[in-house]
Amino acid sequence: MASAVVHKILHHNHSNRESSPQQNHSSPAPQEDQELPTMERAYEEEKIKLAQWEDLKRPLSPGQIAVDANKKLVENSSCVLRQQDFELIKTLGTGTFARVWLVRLANPKDGDQNKVFALKILRKVDVIRLKQVEHVRNERNVLAAVAGHPFITTMVASFQDTDSLYMLLDYCPGGExxxxxxxxxxxxxxxxxxxxxxxxxxxxxxxxxxxxxxxxxxxxxxxxxxxxxxxxxxxxxxxxxxxxxxxxxxxxxxxxxxxxxxxxxxxxxxxxxxxxxxxxxxxxxxxxxxxxxxxxxxxxxxxxxxxxxxxxxxxxxxxxxxxxxxxxxxxxxxxxxxxxxxxxxxxxxxxxxxxxxHRKVQGPIVPHLRGPADTRNFDEYEPEPEGREKYSSEMRERWDECFRDF
Known part of the structure; x- marks a missing residue:
């Protein structure tokens, strides 16, 4: 399972961060050489899973959502995904500290070109400044727990980088x-x-x-x-x-x-x-x-x-x-x-x-769509402002532990 491999990678990366500067500049240990293919394999498995998840998704019963939490194809915290793995297509919505983008897989394989997602990007600086750390953590953990419900947005994966937190969600083209x-x-x-x-x-x-x-x-x-x-x-x-x-x-x-x-x-x-x-x-x-x-x-x-x-x-x-x-x-x-x-x-x-x-009843409004990436039911938004505050090393030292769930 990719999740087991990802867990191993996460532990390995954490160990690297705690090593001394002198160790980091020394020659790689044989164990580190062995880990590199494992990381690449985990990365490829993660991308394959993202491409396949929509074809395999189905409503889970309320009991299965909780019981099979570790077996679900979605809701995992990924240490291998990056924003660069996705092509940003259009802003779907904005908030005080978040922006949601319609995205597709970058460099998709044949047949995966029309597989799209909603990517919620939360800047760590804004989350901290607006005192939303607990709310953001609650959101990520609740979405992980409820993945598989037929009428709740599915969090496919979550990940982070130096400046931002990411939640990859299923895209609902019908709008609000x-x-x-x-x-x-x-x-x-x-x-x-x-x-x-x-x-x-x-x-x-x-x-x-x-x-x-x-x-x-x-x-x-x-x-x-x-x-x-x-x-x-x-x-x-x-x-x-x-x-x-x-x-x-x-x-x-x-x-x-x-x-x-x-x-x-x-x-x-x-x-x-x-x-x-x-x-x-x-x-x-x-x-x-x-x-x-x-x-x-x-x-x-x-x-x-x-x-x-x-x-x-x-x-x-x-x-x-x-x-x-x-x-x-x-x-x-x-x-x-x-x-x-x-x-x-x-x-x-x-x-x-x-x-x-079980979604066997026809909905009263079925959106007319040109394709999976149709955004006609969403408004236009201003581009993100430039020159925004950076996530400093002091912030990282104080707050990174709070974002470990991502």
Missing amino acids: VFSYLRRARRFNEPTSQFYAAEIVLILEFLHEKEGVAYRDLKPENILIDAEGHLKLVDFGFAKKVDNRETYTLCGTPEYLAPEVIRNTGHGCAVDWWAFGILVYEFLVGQPPFWDQNPMKIYEQIVEGRVRYPSAMTPDARDLISGLCTVDTSKRLGNIKGGAGAVKSHPWFRNIDWDALY
Whole structure:
């Protein structure tokens, strides 16, 4: 297995870094000569695996995702991959400390020219300056743990170099659900039910199998893949909480749960509140709590009074009111039955959950694509600014240990 070889290389490289300068300038030991072909072999195996992974991928059952974590073709931390192994095609998105590129394999073999990925590049300097080290580590480790879920972006590999961290992800050419929602103004009920049901399956898995709170559910973080199914992306705020409470203020104002605003401690229940807001936005076209002043939004959320349009069906109202309940002990999804209570709600009566999980149900929106590298569903972005701060030796000495998971 390539992973075993990579582990051996990683250990070898670590030993080299700890050797003295005098040793480094001496003649190579016979053992080092023997390792070189091993490194080359690991590098070739890694590239072959990247070219093959999409052909071999399939949805794993929730149990298999955890049990077969070491046998999966993806989610490994690679010490042999480099940015130069990929051709950067176009920026797909930017954030305060990250940029996501559409990439293809550099110098691909015959038949691999159209195999593309999304490469998330995070500059270490920015991650440290913006105090995002823990969030970035959480994102990488959560994505590794959940690789194989049919509706969560797949982290194919992670790696790093002197200045940056990299996460290689599957590419979703359909773009953001947010864009489709704005064009349509609102989704009809069957479309809303389909997307909402796939999100229920995501939250059920994250909460009940992994103990992870996602904490940033919103249309901008949900992409549509080539077959019309959802993929949840951007796990920067995701955190393994299990049954503990956490206090970090994070998320998007319109989607924050009351307990986050009050800073009374929160857990996975925040995702069910946000899910209620999301269903409302699907059906109405805008979230229930909104104001130009974020403080006014927070006041509305803490009050928790949702106003429903007269055209909304009683089942939809009942579902949203159960989810957007200020008291977490009474919130649907967080009460007895967990996600099962959400799945059995009358609004989802027509959903075949097993068929949906195995992607046997046709998505309501299947993107029209010219090919695997089609980017028409993504906006244009400014190029990266030049002359940015370098990752200094002092930073490296202090922070490199924090990035060892990459």
